[in-house]
Amino acid sequence: MKILISLVSFIGFLLVVLPGPLYKYGIIDLGTAFAGFTLGMMAGGAALIMLLLQALFKRQTLTLGSAIITVMFSAIAIIMPLSMLSKAKSVPPIHDISTDLKNPPEFVAIIPLRADAPNPATYAGEDTAEQQREAYPELQTLTYSQSKSELVEASEQAVNNLGWELVNSDASAGIIEATDTTVWFGFKDDIVMRINDGGIERLVDIRSKSRIGKSDLGKNAERIHAFIKELDDVLVE
Structure with a gap:
């Protein structure tokens, strides 16, 4: 289970980090890139919920290393889009x-x-x-x-x-x-x-x-x- 949770958190991390370079080099469009942010946040949140459930019901399978990796990847997947959203709300929608x-x-x-x-x-x-x-x-x-x-x-x-x-x-x-x-x-x-x-x-x-x-x-x-x-x-x- 810990492998699955770490994998989900890593996927969330990739869905947030990769859209920029993929758009930059013309591999995906901007709409797809922003959709990746949403999916990344969802994956990051799901990984944290799964980690919590593992800690509650299968604590013997939980290791410190896998928990740290999951939290790290999930935090990035959640915080980066939220930071951009917060910034967008703090400034006028002009360019x-x-x-x-x-x-x-x-x-x-x-x-x-x-x-x-x-x-x-x-x-x-x-x-x-x-x-x-x-x-x-x-x-x-x-x-x-x-x-x-x-x-x-x-x-x-x-x-x-x-x-x-x-x-x-x-x-x-x-x-x-x-x-x-x-x-x-x-x-x-x-x-x-x-x-x-x-x-x-x-x-x-x-x-x-x-x-x-x-x-x-x-x-x-x-x-x-x-x-x-x-x-x-x-x-x-």
Whole structure:
């Protein structure tokens, strides 16, 4: 029985861990991947119930090693999807984040790369802006004293440091575009940075948008925060 319980917990673990890479390499679609999460949670829960029953009625067949393995695999199978669900509930169901909500930076070179993407390159609209204002009020246009050329160069370095793919850098227009590919599912999210001359200061705006999905689980806002921090670090070097 302990082998069966360990096997069920391991199957639950696989149903939660494998959907990401399988979707990333085009083996399954996104719906199937998310269905795997549900089945994985069910398998993990079933394994824990079976383990409890074994402990109550067949304690002599229970070993510490098999119990630890079952609990470990089952915990991962249950906690990972619940963590994602909790994150989804804690952030607004949007996927287009910008530091300038009235005139968001526009994609240029990235537009052809998004030709087949479910989410269009155009800004998502005022409803998205309102939800962002409530969830991420700290995301505002940035001001820097450095020249436009210095900021473009520093932005390129920040993009490289973050491991993003640099798609376009136009120093004269003050536009930098990049793509970030997530590790687990391989989702591609696009970023555009715009640098304008504001007189004695330069105005920097960043926009990050997912190619697929209604909710980004807060990833685009996190990405903008990461870029700002990296840009500031590069500028003080």
